Amino acid sequence: MALVLQAYTFAQQYVNSCLHPTPTKSPMALRLGVISSAQINAAAVIHPVETHPDVILYSIASRDVQVAQQAAKKYNFRKAVGSYQELLDDPDVDIVYISTPNGLHYEWSAKALRAGKHVLCEKPFTSNAEEARKLVGLAKEKNLICEEAFHWQFHPAAHLFRQILESGQYGRILRTDAIMTASPGVPDGDIRWQFELAGGSMMDMTYALSFTRYALRDAKLKDIQTATARPYKQDKRVDEAMHSLLLFEDSRDSHLIQSRVYTDMSRKWIINKIVPRMWELPSIEVETDKAIIYFYNAMMPHLYHYIAISDKMTGKTEYKKQYDGGPCWGEAWTTGGKGGKSYWSTYRYQLEAFTHKVRGKDVPYWIPGEESIAQMEVIDAIYQAAGLPVRPSISTKA
Known part of the structure; x- marks a missing residue:
């Protein structure tokens, strides 16, 4: 049922984008980098960013640069790159959303933290508990946010x-x-x-x-x-x-x-x-x-x-x-x-909390490491x- 629910969310967010005006972006908005071209990206982070005044769709990475370019064109990212590491090496990227296959969550979340990026990582957080402990420890060491995307x-x-x-x-x-x-x-x-x-x-x-x-x-x-x-x-x-x-x-x-x-x-x-x-x-x-x-x-x-x-x-x-x-x-x-807003998705509420946390503000709800x-x-x-x-x-x- 997950794919069906995602499809309904795509439709809901599309309708809402037509009914509600796109907010003016802050000149100091956080610049988002998306690692992978997974199907979940649109519902989980792209559409929520479109309605958030403090985040912009900055860069998207795929191991196939043409796939990244297609996604960038479709969703109006400013950049498309052909490797995950290239995205992390970009000093203009502030926050990273990771939607790779489960087994790669730890690797790319850890690399993002070492590159100085705040991380929103899809669930499950890692492949196993040992990786989870390492990742939470690394985030604390780097004084960065690393959040598991349990949006609900x-x-x-x-x-x-x-x-x-x-x-x-x-x-x-x-x-x-x-x-x-x-x-x-x-x-x-x-x-x-x-x-x-x-x-x-x-x-x-x-x-x-x-x-x-x-x-x-x-x-x-x-x-x-x-x-x-x-x-x-x-x-x-x-x-x-x-x-x-x-x-x-x-x-x-x-x-x-x-x-x-x-x-x-x-x-x-x-x-x-x-x-x-x-x-x-x-x-x-x-x-x-x-x-x-x-x-x-x-x-x-x-x-x-x-x-x-x-x-x-x-x-x-x-x-x-x-x-x-x-x-x-x-x-x-x-x-x-x-x-x-009553029309906000679970993902949009999650993005609200994540950006507040990155900015050092108090958040109504948070999932600790x-x-x-x-x-x-x-x-x-x-x-x-x-x-x-x-x-x-x-x-x-x-």
Whole structure:
């Protein structure tokens, strides 16, 4: 479903660009360099930059200079270059967005930091936890920003979801159930199936684990009760799907929380080759003492979402939505005014926070590097519990 959601986001951002005027760019705007020509670039950073007055589309790099030139022409970048290193060597680049295959995230993020650039790196942060620790350490050493692009966490709907869970109104969290699937599935030959490039459903669909850990906040992983992978037929080291049952310990009162995380890059159709599960959007259900709380389409809530709260005592269900403002952004002044704009995508809220952080300003919400390390540690542990190898590091000088 990720590709479908991205397509809807492209359409939404295109419509919004027609309905809302392009802001005047600041003469001191941050100059963005984009490393790779990945399909995600348009939704994740290009269109958000178009509506941001403090960032300009400066340079895009591809290993095929003609591909970079085509992208530059299409999206009005000022420069196109034929190597990633050439982009990093440009002293005029201030910030870098990295959307290479998973296995190259650490290499090019580290090289960008060494070149003095702030980094917004696509998820998953790195191939494994060891790389994540090195990257976070390097960013601190260089006094630069290096942020994992879990864009959904920056959206007001995510903040409302957490506020509901932490309000105390519904008691303790007892269990969670998070899911992310692809139906139709990821096609054979896609880089997400390549073990050497850190492929696999737990890596590409790391959102499901992110939903879980975000809901539980400070809870610590205590045990992996079970982890069962459905191996990819062409490479048994790669998980086509992963069913894992995790046990977390609440940091406040030490009670245990059971969390199911299910990822599937090739989800079976309801009717084979006729009806895919198009409605099965990335979501999480949380059971508390007093309610069942369900966040539908947590990955891209700007398109459509709801948070359903089903009261166990009354049997009644209340629905909530939040497209701007909310617990974090409500009192914050943004480049779109107080609380942001209801038509902003998750990526646009993420860019707002990222640029504020780069400028040294306070931000309503942020994902610290330690969170990205912890995320990768859990992924590594799930692979090991499932009897699969941890995704490998590519040997580089980074």
